[in-house]
Amino acid sequence: MFGLPLVQIILFGFALTSEVKNAHIFISDNAQDVQTTQIIQKIKSSSYFSVEEAVIGNKKIESILRRGNTRCVLIFPPNFGNDLLHTGKAQVQIIADGSDPNTAKTIINYLTSIISEYQHQVYSTASLPFQIIPETRMLYNEEGNGSLNYIPGVMALILMIVCTALTSVSIVKEKELGTMEVLLVSPFKPVMVLISKAVPYLLLSLVNFTFILLLSVFVLDVEIKGNLSLLFFESTLFIITCLSFGLLISNTTNSQQTALLLSMMGMMLPTIIFTGFLFPLENMPLIFRLISNLVPAKWYFTIIKCVMLKGLGFQYVWKETLVLIGMTIFLLTVSLKNFKIRLQ
Amino acid sequence: MKRISFILQKEFRQIFRDKTILVMMFAVPTIQLIIIPQAINFDVKNINISVVDLDHSSFSQKLISKIGSSGYFRIVSADLSYRQALKHIEKEEADLVMEIPVGFERNLVREGAQKIGISVDAINGTKATIGYAYLNSIIAEFNTGLDINQVELSGNHSMAGIIEIEYSNWFNPMAEYKYYIVPGVLVLLLTMIGGFITALNIVREKEAGTIEQINVTPIKKWEFILGKLIPFWIIGMIVFSVGLIVCWLVYGIVSVGSMALLYLIAAVYMIALLGFGLLISTFSDSQVQAMFVAFFFIMIFILMSGLFTSVESMPSWARAISNLTPTTHFMKIVRMIMMKGSGLTDLKIELYYIIAFAFGLNGWAIWNYKKTS
Amino acid sequence: MEEKAIICKDLTKQFGGFYAVNNISFEVNRGEIFGFLGANGAGKTTAMRILCGLSFPTSGEATVAGFNVYNQQESIKKNIGYMSQKFSLYENLSIMENIEFFGGVYGLSRPEIKERSNKLVEDLGLKKEAKKMVGGLPLGWKQKLAFSVAIFHRPKIVFLDEPTGGVDPVTRRQFWDMIYDAAASGITIFVTTHYMDEAEYCNRVSIMVDGRLEALDTPGNLKKRFSSDSMDEVFYNLARRALRKDD
Numbered sequence: 001m002f003g004l005p006l007v008q009i010i011l012f013g014f015a016l017t018s019e020v021k022n023a024h025i026f027i028s029d030n031a032q033d034v035q036t037t038q039i040i041q042k043i044k045s046s047s048y049f050s051v052e053e054a055v056i057g058n059k060k061i062e063s064i065l066r067r068g069n070t071r072c073v074l075i076f077p078p079n080f081g082n083d084l085l086h087t088g089k090a091q092v093q094i095i096a097d098g099s100d101p102n103t104a105k106t107i108i109n110y111l112t113s114i115i116s117e118y119q120h121q122v123y124s125t126a127s128l129p130f131q132i133i134p135e136t137r138m139l140y141n142e143e144g145n146g147s148l149n150y151i152p153g154v155m156a157l158i159l160m161i162v163c164t165a166l167t168s169v170s171i172v173k174e175k176e177l178g179t180m181e182v183l184l185v186s187p188f189k190p191v192m193v194l195i196s197k198a199v200p201y202l203l204l205s206l207v208n209f210t211f212i213l214l215l216s217v218f219v220l221d222v223e224i225k226g227n228l229s230l231l232f233f234e235s236t237l238f239i240i241t242c243l244s245f246g247l248l249i250s251n252t253t254n255s256q257q258t259a260l261l262l263s264m265m266g267m268m269l270p271t272i273i274f275t276g277f278l279f280p281l282e283n284m285p286l287i288f289r290l291i292s293n294l295v296p297a298k299w300y301f302t303i304i305k306c307v308m309l310k311g312l313g314f315q316y317v318w319k320e321t322l323v324l325i326g327m328t329i330f331l332l333t334v335s336l337k338n339f340k341i342r343l344q
Numbered sequence: 345m346k347r348i349s350f351i352l353q354k355e356f357r358q359i360f361r362d363k364t365i366l367v368m369m370f371a372v373p374t375i376q377l378i379i380i381p382q383a384i385n386f387d388v389k390n391i392n393i394s395v396v397d398l399d400h401s402s403f404s405q406k407l408i409s410k411i412g413s414s415g416y417f418r419i420v421s422a423d424l425s426y427r428q429a430l431k432h433i434e435k436e437e438a439d440l441v442m443e444i445p446v447g448f449e450r451n452l453v454r455e456g457a458q459k460i461g462i463s464v465d466a467i468n469g470t471k472a473t474i475g476y477a478y479l480n481s482i483i484a485e486f487n488t489g490l491d492i493n494q495v496e497l498s499g500n501h502s503m504a505g506i507i508e509i510e511y512s513n514w515f516n517p518m519a520e521y522k523y524y525i526v527p528g529v530l531v532l533l534l535t536m537i538g539g540f541i542t543a544l545n546i547v548r549e550k551e552a553g554t555i556e557q558i559n560v561t562p563i564k565k566w567e568f569i570l571g572k573l574i575p576f577w578i579i580g581m582i583v584f585s586v587g588l589i590v591c592w593l594v595y596g597i598v599s600v601g602s603m604a605l606l607y608l609i610a611a612v613y614m615i616a617l618l619g620f621g622l623l624i625s626t627f628s629d630s631q632v633q634a635m636f637v638a639f640f641f642i643m644i645f646i647l648m649s650g651l652f653t654s655v656e657s658m659p660s661w662a663r664a665i666s667n668l669t670p671t672t673h674f675m676k677i678v679r680m681i682m683m684k685g686s687g688l689t690d691l692k693i694e695l696y697y698i699i700a701f702a703f704g705l706n707g708w709a710i711w712n713y714k715k716t717s
Numbered sequence: 718m719e720e721k722a723i724i725c726k727d728l729t730k731q732f733g734g735f736y737a738v739n740n741i742s743f744e745v746n747r748g749e750i751f752g753f754l755g756a757n758g759a760g761k762t763t764a765m766r767i768l769c770g771l772s773f774p775t776s777g778e779a780t781v782a783g784f785n786v787y788n789q790q791e792s793i794k795k796n797i798g799y800m801s802q803k804f805s806l807y808e809n810l811s812i813m814e815n816i817e818f819f820g821g822v823y824g825l826s827r828p829e830i831k832e833r834s835n836k837l838v839e840d841l842g843l844k845k846e847a848k849k850m851v852g853g854l855p856l857g858w859k860q861k862l863a864f865s866v867a868i869f870h871r872p873k874i875v876f877l878d879e880p881t882g883g884v885d886p887v888t889r890r891q892f893w894d895m896i897y898d899a900a901a902s903g904i905t906i907f908v909t910t911h912y913m914d915e916a917e918y919c920n921r922v923s924i925m926v927d928g929r930l931e932a933l934d935t936p937g938n939l940k941k942r943f944s945s946d947s948m949d950e951v952f953y954n955l956a957r958r959a960l961r962k963d964d
Binding site for chain 2: 003007008011021022023024062063065066067084089090091092093094095096097098099100101102103104108111112115116118119132133134135136137138139140161165166169173253255256257258260261262264265266269270273274278279280284285288302305306309310312316
């Protein structure tokens with residue numbers, strides 16, 4: 001259970017990136033003149049690409065791309081340098097493997113900007129007499145830490161899945177074993193039984209949360225800008241929301257297997273997608289944006305971002321907190337009612 | 345040999361009696377396959393920007409309208425001060441703030457240079473970089489397009505060297521993201537099912553005590569394992585087919601390459617996955633345990649497989665790990681066949697990897713499973 | 718030695734420094750009803766698992782149906798039946814389906830299975846319930862069914878691990894009738910129990926205490942030896958010296 005957040009943080013922090021590096025490209029230089037060599041040199045010296053060169057015919061291009069290792073083929077026509085010098089214009093052709101459209105786009109952009117830079121360097125004349133100079137400030141993330149966005153997301157994801165799964169399974173297990181009936185016959189009110197099941201997981205999840213926090217601070221160099229106690233308060237609230245959800249799930253089934261599959265497999269992808277930490281929510285069709293409002297993790301994600309990474313106080317997150325509280329109460333009421341009905 | 349038929353008969357009966365699991369195995373992937381690719385989109389559009397225009401000159405207004413009409417940005421507010429604009433970032437309503445200082449136009453003409461303040465919410469790295477890059481290029485374009493600059497430029501007659509770049513996207517001319525992501529999600533779902541189901545099933549028997557009953561009979565190890573693998577393999581292949589049909593019906597995606605090849609490799613991949621589930625079950629004593637362990641590994645498989653992010657961009661240690669997961673190779677193969685029509689020769693290496701995994705995982709599981717302890 | 722169904726000599730099972738089964742030696746004759754008694758934790762189940770080929774001994778020898786437990790387990794398994802404490806039938810299969818499965822596993826042909834299962838179901842009075850799920854049966858029926866399935870393939874020996882737990886006295890009596898019938902047809906019965914009155918039904922019993930075999934004789938002789946009126950007392954006299962409490 002602790003391995004999970006550890007691995008995720010490491011992965012997101014170090015391994016996963018939407019940038020392009022080490023892209024393998026193929027350059028077919030049919031001109032082999034000074035200009036092309038210069039451009040190729042420039043491309044090679046950038047860290048984005050790993051370059052393979054050879055002069056190939058058009059038919060071979062398809063088979064190279066089909067083999068799957070090369071991302072694109074850059075082709076210089078035979079009279080490149082001559083054309084440039086004598087007519088002022090020359091052409092290059094980029095054929096990209098479009099099966100990964102994003103990477104293709106990025107590669108084309110990179111190549112284009114390298115080539116434009118070359119063009120400017122060699123041929124550009126006067127620079128603009130009137131310059132607008134943008135002065136930039138990167139807020140909240142001066143170090144340019146690329147993994148910042150993922151951390152609240154990982155927290156939300158892990159807490160959600162672990163809490164929900166564990167709670168629902170533990171209750172269903174008792175149902176399966178038959179010990180649930182024993183508990184219910186005892187003088188404890190049903191509410192107490194459920195609470196006693198939930199409390200250990202609440203504590204465990206808080207420990208997990210602390211663990212993730214520590215990891216982010218020490219391994220990923222993240223700075224916690226906000227109020228720690230507010231952070232813990234909100235996280236506890238979210239954990240309770242997840243536990244209530246686990247409760248709800250446990251009411252729907254008597255089999256551990258189903259509870260597990262529902263909480264883990266069923267919840268994983270929706271949580272990842274609808275929190276918005278991996279994919280921007282604004283790009284999704286309206287209906288999905290509406291659905292995402294139903295996912296508690298989304299609200300928690302916003303809260304964490306604001307509090308932990310931006311250092312904002314309660315006045316900025318009270319709306320989201322209210323939503324979480326509302327969800328929790330709703331979930332709890334429904335599952336408790338349901339629980340009692342099941343017993344009858 | 346006859347024994348196997350009895351075993352299979354029992355397994356199938358049990359599987360079909362368990363309606364919930366069946367539903368889970370078919371409905372959940374189908375629904376997710378339909379929903380997820382529609383939700384995922386890496387394009388960066390609708391970047392929210394708050395503008396603080398302290399100059400109100402024709403230059404500043406032209407710049408702002410250029411930004412607004414670029415299609416990339418949504419001007420969320422026009423604020424009176426930087427502080428006010430910042431609040432929008434705090435409330436997550438804006439991603440960037442652009443501040444045009446007082447006397448912008450006047451000073452630009454008089455002194456030849458003027459600064460513009462840009463503040464970026466840098467928490468979301470991708471959005472920030474891209475948004476910032478777009479804004480910069482719009483500003484640069486505006487800069488060049490200013491008539492005061494144009495006059496100067498047209499005076500110069502040196503040889504302009506313009507390199508025209510002609511580009512095309514093969515196999516996906518419109519560069520539509522769905523061709524990339526849909527096969528990916530299909531692989532993802534198959535992986536989840538294959539990995540979890542077998543593990544859960546066997547551990548369930550352990551918990552119920554029926555495994556002991558099996559161990560006491562003359563059922564051979566390989567008969568037992570085959571008896572578990574075959575039904576789930578069949579189900580997995582059916583789910584795969586259903587997935588392919590969904591791909592076709594909902595997204596209009598049909599494999600460019602050979603379906604037979606696709607199925608063949610999917611079959612091998614499925615065996616590898618089931619072997620993985622089997623292996624986990626030999627190590628776990630409770631369903632919860634099996635589930636968590638399986639989840640842990642499958643998470644890693646999925647994240648490292650190049651589903652969302654590309655494998656080559658990973659640091660070399662991560663790439664090595666990625667190569668050790670069967671999902672990476674299958675992901676590559678599926679995309680290559682479905683989108684590029686790659687053939688057996690192109691896929692040889694990846695196929696070898698998957699076959700190795702199938703043998704390795706299953707072999708380990710079989711060796712590990714002991715009827716006598 | 719084909720005569721003896723089970724032979725144990727200095728059989729030992731060790732877990733680290735703990736001796737679950739400590740140098741036990743005994744023999745069981747063919748067709749005998751042999752009661753393997755002991756308190757919870759005495760080591761009965763462990764010993765039985767060794768004899769069934771579920772667990773390797775640490776040292777000592779044992780043969781079951783003439784096959785040794787170290788490297789002939791599969792042969793042992795072909796010749797024995799087993800009924801565990803949990804009555805391991807598949808709850809989500811019907812009565813007929815369970816019988817069919819185990820029959821097939823032990824190598825019976827489909828016609829044979831059909832014939833025998835029909836008869837079995839009639840004998841048990843379960844003909845109308847034959848298609849019902851085992852999970853829905855009351856405990857007593859499950860138990861009798863489990864036993865019948867265990868001897869369905871007419872094994873030489875059948876191992877019963879606490880088969881009558883949780884069942885009313887009438888059903889227990891009926892169960893033992895079934896055991897007698899099975900023994901009469903030549904099947905050796907090896908049964909563990911901690912119901913001491915059931916001990917009286919056996920030809921011979923052994924009593925394990927703390928991993929060791931402390932007594933081995935007919936119930937009558939044991940009662941005489943310990944000057945007791947019932948096996949309960951015999952057991953009490955032996956077992957109270959025990960140090961271990963639970964399996």
